[in-house]
Amino acid sequence: MYAKDTSRKIKSALRARKMQGKYMATTAPFGYQKDEKDHNHLVIDEVTAPIVELIFSIAEEGVGLHTICNRLRKAKVIKPSFYKKEMFERYTDEEKMYDWDTAYVSKILHDPVYAGNLTVAERPTKTMRSKKRQYIPYAEREVIYGTHEPIIEQSRWNTVQKILESRPPVIGESSSGYDNIFRGVIKCADCGSAMLAKVEQKRKRNNVLDKTFYCCTKYRKFGKEGCSSHTIEARTVHEVVLADIQKHAGQALADRKAMVTEIAERLNLQLSADKEQQKKELRQCKQRVSEIENLYAKLYEDLTRELITEKRFQMLSARFDSEQEELTAKIKELEKSAIADKEQLSSIEHFAEQISGYAGITELNFKIINQLIEKILVSEPVEVDGQKIQRLTIHYKFIGALETLE
Known part of the structure; x- marks a missing residue:
């Protein structure tokens, strides 16, 4: 009973200090080091923080964990364990020095510590007699925000989480040859389902982009009983989205203040x-x-x-x-x-x-789409004055939809 009471008191004291934003682990996470003035506070390690930045940058491209590890290996980026002094003394094998593990890369990408936050308990013990630890899913973990300087901005960290969770990274290139940079972003405006990219190899066209079209996933599965097709050419989506980004980027570069005022008025914000x-x-x-x-x-x-x-x-x-x-x-x-x-x-x-940083772009990629756009809604084509018109609504991050494009 005494041991159980002592264990409870220790856990309670540790939790109280963690709730205050104090870092209680023995060693600092990769990319950080302990503050010399306060060992319960983290400061950025200038040597290893760029590696964390690189990992997140590659993840924003939507590639898989194996691809990230392969790129780090090819770039001869030393893995975390070899930054410990004792490891330098024990090993000189280059193959082991650059052999990144997918589990560790996944841990870095999911850890809120890189956004300047701390988790209270990741894997707590069930009882004082058991050494087994209870796993708490990432979404259910208690997080204390703003405890130290972030390596990755919160909005950027959130984007990577969305890529990892709702749009699982793919390994290697698609067998169709089409790089679907809109995966997980382009959706049916009526049922909300994802739009499926379909490459029609029978089309006699040189560019794979001209062979590809999008259609509603629900329609593909259940036919007209589920939804209508909402078919739209991939090239149309690319051109419309690129033109819209270029338009807003040009406005931001030319007169940012006027652009902010215009958007605020569209969103009915109270000004002046x-x-x-x-x-x-x-x-x-x-x-x-x-x-x-x-x-x-x-x-x-x-x-x-x-x-x-x-x-x-x-x-x-x-x-x-x-x-x-x-x-x-x-x-x-x-x-x-x-x-x-x-x-x-x-x-x-x-x-x-x-x-404004994308004013000069001439083509799109997965990273640009996921940094700027929350979702793209595709409507079913309608006939107006004898012409077929299809509406595309781009919902940008932070501000939502600005206008419906045709």
């Missing part, structure tokens, strides 16, 4: 004069709440001095309570709206800064 009106209204509401508090105190004083009746007091206090509740609810709504607008405006500015 509207913000001032909102602030004025918020001040008036808070001032009135303060006045009601003073009136209520005066009202109670009048009651104690018998200047008003009990019935009159109850009637006036009920009126003040009702007005105060309405004002409090309105203050919360105004403050919430102001915070939401501020966050959205910050997201637009971040989007403008990010997309």
Whole structure:
């Protein structure tokens, strides 16, 4: 019983320190080192952090773990264990020095520590008598945010998680010859299913892009009972998306402030004069709440001095309570709206800064698509004035859809 109580106290103390954002492990994770002034705080290791950056950069291309390991091996990147002093003294075998393990690469890519966060418990023991550890899925782990300087930005780390989870990386090239850079991003606008890339080898065309088209996965499985085909040429998708990115990138490069204002207006954000009106209204509401508090105190004083009746007091206090509740609810709504607008405006500015770096691109790749785009919705073609029109809606990260393209 004493041992069990001691174990509980130790676990409780360790958890409390972890909840404070303190790093409690013996050694720092690869890419970091312990702060000389505070051993419970992590600082970036300038020697190994670029390797972590390289791993995430390759992962953003949508390649598999084996491909990442092969690229690290070909680039002669020394694996983590050989950065320990004792390993240098024991081994000189080059094959082992560059032999990266897929499990370790996966661990680096999934670890929130590289986004500046710490997990409270990854694999805790079940009981004090057992050495077996309980596995907690990544999505269920408790995370403390902003505990140290990140090597990878949070938004970028989130993008890699999405690539790893919802769009499993592929190993090697597709047998069809078509590199589906839109996989997991392009979806049916009606049923929400992924759009399947189909290469029609019977088409007498030189470029594989001209042989490829997208259609609704649900339609392919269940026919018209599931959904309609939503068929669209792969080249059309490439050209439309490339043109839209080039357009917004050019705008951001030419006049970023004007672009941010234009997008904010499209998203109905409150700007300049509207913000001032909102602030004025918020001040008036808070001032009135303060006045009601003073009136209520005066009202109670009048009651104690018998200047008003009990019935009159109850009637006036009920009126003040009702007005105060309405004002409090309105203050919360105004403050919430102001915070939401501020966050959205910050997201637009971040989007403008990010997309401006792609002003000169002439072709797309998997990395660009996943850095900028959340999803692409393809509608079923409709006939308008004798012409078939198909709508494509690009939902950009941070800001959503700006317009529907035809």
